[in-house]
Amino acid sequence: MSADTGNRALTNNLAWAGDGAAHLRGLMTRMGDDAFAAPSALPGWSRAHVLTHIARNADGLINLLTWARTGVPTPAYASPEQRDADIDAGARRPPSEIREDVLASSDRLAQVVRKMPRDAWSARVKDVRGRELPASDIPWLRAREMWIHAVDLDVGASFADLPAPMLAELITEVTATMGDKDECPGLHLVAPECTWTTRDRPDAITVSGPATELIAWLLGRSRGRLLRCSNGGKPPTLPRWL
Numbered sequence: 001m002s003a004d005t006g007n008r009a010l011t012n013n014l015a016w017a018g019d020g021a022a023h024l025r026g027l028m029t030r031m032g033d034d035a036f037a038a039p040s041a042l043p044g045w046s047r048a049h050v051l052t053h054i055a056r057n058a059d060g061l062i063n064l065l066t067w068a069r070t071g072v073p074t075p076a077y078a079s080p081e082q083r084d085a086d087i088d089a090g091a092r093r094p095p096s097e098i099r100e101d102v103l104a105s106s107d108r109l110a111q112v113v114r115k116m117p118r119d120a121w122s123a124r125v126k127d128v129r130g131r132e133l134p135a136s137d138i139p140w141l142r143a144r145e146m147w148i149h150a151v152d153l154d155v156g157a158s159f160a161d162l163p164a165p166m167l168a169e170l171i172t173e174v175t176a177t178m179g180d181k182d183e184c185p186g187l188h189l190v191a192p193e194c195t196w197t198t199r200d201r202p203d204a205i206t207v208s209g210p211a212t213e214l215i216a217w218l219l220g221r222s223r224g225r226l227l228r229c230s231n232g233g234k235p236p237t238l239p240r241w242l
Helices: 003-029 048-072 080-090 095-114 117-121 135-152 162-177 211-218
Strands: 122-128 131-134 185-190 195-197 205-208
Touching: 003 080, 003 095, 003 122, 003 162, 048 095, 048 117, 048 122, 080 095, 095 122, 095 205, 117 135, 122 135, 131 135, 162 185, 162 211
Parallel strands: 185 205
Antiparallel strands: 122 131, 185 195
């Protein structure tokens, strides 16, 4: 990737993350207090769990940016177990505390991003799965969290809210990830705007429909009832994306 291409990608990701934060903030502020304890679209999680996760994600990404800036390994979370415990505990707080936490943690992350030295964006860090990545990918991780979990809140947001270029980029990423999974069938995805292929196989299944429906199915947020499948049946059940 050239420097110019990398700079454009970082600029886009920062904008998508910022827009996603504003979008989610609007959804959250319109939620009544009684809505926090209601189930989200994620099994086993209330909306309070989703919002607490978003706040802790901001702190985790601040840790990774600190790692990139200082060179001192600073994992996003102490451990997966501690991360889950913090979310469970945080989801039991009063709605007012959760709202303030989401806003304050988002603001902290934005401040750290603004203070990042230009050369620190190329530093390598490790994400929660132990995968090495450049710090310049962190705004993309935040953008992804904002827009996907806005849908998971189940308060009226949809994947149609995503900026169209980000939606295409997200499908590209998820398709590539799925293509690395042995349990995922070969898929040829067709939307009016673009096409994607998980792996080049003669028995690949063609699944077509709107990009918004494709991403919902790929992410396990729908069963793909509105999608068309070349084998005449229902779209296959896919493995977990992450």
